[in-house]
Amino acid sequence: xxxVNDQWGHSAGDRLICRAAEQLxxxxxxxxxxxxxxxFVVVDRQCGEEEFYAAIRALERELTAHEVSCxxxxxxxxxxxxxxxxxxxxxxxxxxxxxxxYSQGQHDRRRKKD
Numbered sequence: 455x456x457x458v459n460d461q462w463g464h465s466a467g468d469r470l471i472c473r474a475a476e477q478l479x480x481x482x483x484x485x486x487x488x489x490x491x492x493x494f495v496v497v498d499r500q501c502g503e504e505e506f507y508a509a510i511r512a513l514e515r516e517l518t519a520h521e522v523s524c525x526x527x528x529x530x531x532x533x534x535x536x537x538x539x540x541x542x543x544x545x546x547x548x549x550x551x552x553x554x555x556y557s558q559g560q561h562d563r564r565r566k567k568d
Contacts, residue, residue, distance in 0.1 A: 455492045467492075474522045481513040492524075495541060506530045525552040 459467040471492055478486040482496045489495050498506060510528045517524060527548025529540050 470522060473520050474517065474524060477513060477516045477520055477522065481509050481516065495544070497537065501530075503530045503532065525549070525555060527551060 455467055455470070458470055474492070475486065475488065475494065478494055478496065482498055485496050485498045485500075487495050487497065498509075501509060507528065507530065510526060514526060525548045527544040527546065527550070529544040529547065531540060
């Protein structure tokens with residue numbers, strides 16, 4: 455996000471956030487919440503585990519198709535846990551994915567293609 459804002463301005467960053475939100479709402483209607491900046495959370499108590507992870511894969515495909523690159527941290531549980539606990543676990547997974555992305559040099563490859 456910082457790169458987009460620095461290179462193209464904050465209105466371009468805002469449009470990117472809106473594109474991400476549109477894709478999230480399309481896959482998880484009525485269950486998406488913006489937690490701040492460029493971060494969102496989905497609270498879905500309707501999907502079973504298989505359906506949930508299939509929706510996550512569909513979301514990742516849609517984000518890519520709409521030229522939105524982001525890290526996703528997803529957690530599904532059949533046990534009733536606190537929202538904070540699941541949020542923290544998903545946040546941790548998202549940062550792990552982000553670290554893998556940067557450590558594999560995908561960020562640099564993507565920039566060179568632009």
